[in-house]
Amino acid sequence: xxxxxLHRATGIALSVxxxxxxxxxxxxxxxxADAYDSFAKVASGPIGLIIxxxxxxxxxxxxxxxxxHLTMDTGATFELGINKTFAILTIVGSVVLTAAMWVYLLGVxx
Amino acid sequence: MSIGDSSTPLGKAxxxxxxxxxxxxxxxxxxxxxxxxxxxxxxxxxxxxxxKLDQRTLIEWLHAPSGAIPMALLIVVGFKHALxxxxxxxxxxxxxxxxxxxxxxxxxxxxxxxxxxxxxxLARIAFGAVA
Numbered sequence: 001x002x003x004x005x006l007h008r009a010t011g012i013a014l015s016v017x018x019x020x021x022x023x024x025x026x027x028x029x030x031x032x033a034d035a036y037d038s039f040a041k042v043a044s045g046p047i048g049l050i051i052x053x054x055x056x057x058x059x060x061x062x063x064x065x066x067x068x069h070l071t072m073d074t075g076a077t078f079e080l081g082i083n084k085t086f087a088i089l090t091i092v093g094s095v096v097l098t099a100a101m102w103v104y105l106l107g108v109x110x
Numbered sequence: 111m112s113i114g115d116s117s118t119p120l121g122k123a124x125x126x127x128x129x130x131x132x133x134x135x136x137x138x139x140x141x142x143x144x145x146x147x148x149x150x151x152x153x154x155x156x157x158x159x160x161x162k163l164d165q166r167t168l169i170e171w172l173h174a175p176s177g178a179i180p181m182a183l184l185i186v187v188g189f190k191h192a193l194x195x196x197x198x199x200x201x202x203x204x205x206x207x208x209x210x211x212x213x214x215x216x217x218x219x220x221x222x223x224x225x226x227x228x229x230x231x232l233a234r235i236a237f238g239a240v241a
Contacts, residue, residue, distance in 0.1 A: 008199065011192075011195045011196075011199075012195075012196070012199060014192070015192035015195060015196050019188060019189060019192055019224055019228075020224070022185075022188070022228060023224055023227050023228040023231070026172075026181075026228050026231040026232055026235070027227065027228075027231040029165055029168050029169060029172070029231070029235060029240070030231040030232075030234040030235050030239075030240050031240075032165070032240065032241060033164075033165045033166070033241075036164075036165035036168075037165070040163075040164075059150065059154075063146075063147065063150060066143050066147070067147070070140065070143065070144070073140065101154065101158065104158060105157070105158070105163075
């Protein structure tokens with residue numbers, strides 16, 4: 001049940017925050033190097049990083065629980081044990097993928 | 111339910127059959143989600159594989175068709191999937207028909223408007239209007 005609520009919460013975060021930032025990012029890029037620098041400054045600040053890491057986790061969580069929902073749409077994995085294992089795996093997977101991505105990104109950027 | 115009307119909500123709904131709509135919305139949400147599995151993975155992979163994330167590198171990436179075309183698809187499919195998902199959320203919590211209509215129209219305008227802004231910025235980059 002927690003994973004089902006997370007699916008909805010992360011979906012809203014991605015719809016509102018994710019798409020707004022994607023649009024802002026593209027718009028800043030298209031306005032030249034100076035405009036992009038002001039975007040990058042906010043994005044790489046502490047609040048920017050918290051939001052971006054949060055959205056990265058939302059993305060992976062929504063993607064993995066989305067795969068879970070697609071599987072359940074076929075009528076599979078409703079047995080209690082498998083269902084619970086799959087639910088837990090989406091959380092473990094999203095945290096691991098988020099951590100791996102940001103360790104790599106912050107390591108390369110420095 | 112007016113005064114003197116003693117029928118229950120269930121009694122009123124019985125025999126009317128289904129709404130005869132909603133199936134397309136449900137299926138579209140699933141199909142766009144499968145497309146976004148691919149497009150989302152493409153975006154993450156691209157961000158990890160680009161040598162740097164400065165403006166010049168990003169412009170080069172989205173100026174090439176191999177970057178511009180998947181990004182255009184990501185924008186269109188992403189906003190559509192967000193629109194479909196947010197509609198489910200709104201319909202679950204905003205029940206009064208007038209309010210529900212207004213909020214859904216607002217959502218539609220935001221989604222289409224947002225997609226237009228993102229596509230405009232991408233088009234400028236893709237067609238070489240950005241240095």
